[in-house]
Amino acid sequence: MELTPRQVRLVVCSVEARSFYSFSCSTCGDEVRKHAGTDVVALLSSGGVVPERWVIPAEVLEPHDGPVLSHDDLLDFCLWLESADLLAAVAQASQGRPSGESATL
Numbered sequence: 001m002e003l004t005p006r007q008v009r010l011v012v013c014s015v016e017a018r019s020f021y022s023f024s025c026s027t028c029g030d031e032v033r034k035h036a037g038t039d040v041v042a043l044l045s046s047g048g049v050v051p052e053r054w055v056i057p058a059e060v061l062e063p064h065d066g067p068v069l070s071h072d073d074l075l076d077f078c079l080w081l082e083s084a085d086l087l088a089a090v091a092q093a094s095q096g097r098p099s100g101e102s103a104t105l
Contacts, residue, residue: 005050007023008023009023010044010050011052011054012054014056016037016038020033020035
C-alpha cells in the first residue's frame with residue numbers, strides 16, 4: 001500500500017510506548033493504527049509526515065490505589081458540592097453585614 005505523507009497521521013507521545021501512526025485502509029476504510037517507535041518516527045518524519053506532539057499529564061501516569069468510585073459516591077459528592085456552594089453563598093452574603101447580623105439559609 002502506498003500512502004502520501006498527508007494520508008498518514010503520526011502522533012509522537014511524551015511516553016514512547018503511546019506513540020503511533022495511523023492511516024485509512026483503502027479497501028475497507030477502517031483506521032489502521034500501529035505503534036511508532038523511535039525508528040518509525042524518524043523514517044516517517046524523513047518521508048514528510050508531520051508529527052503531532054502529545055504530552056501526557058504526569059497525573060495520568062501516577063498510580064491510583066483504592067476502590068473504584070461508585071455511582072453512589074459520585075452522587076454523594078454532587079450533594080456535598082451543592083451544600084458547599086450554599087455555605088459559600090451564605091458566607092459571602094454575611095461579609096457585608098454588621099457583626100451582630102447573620103445570614104439565614
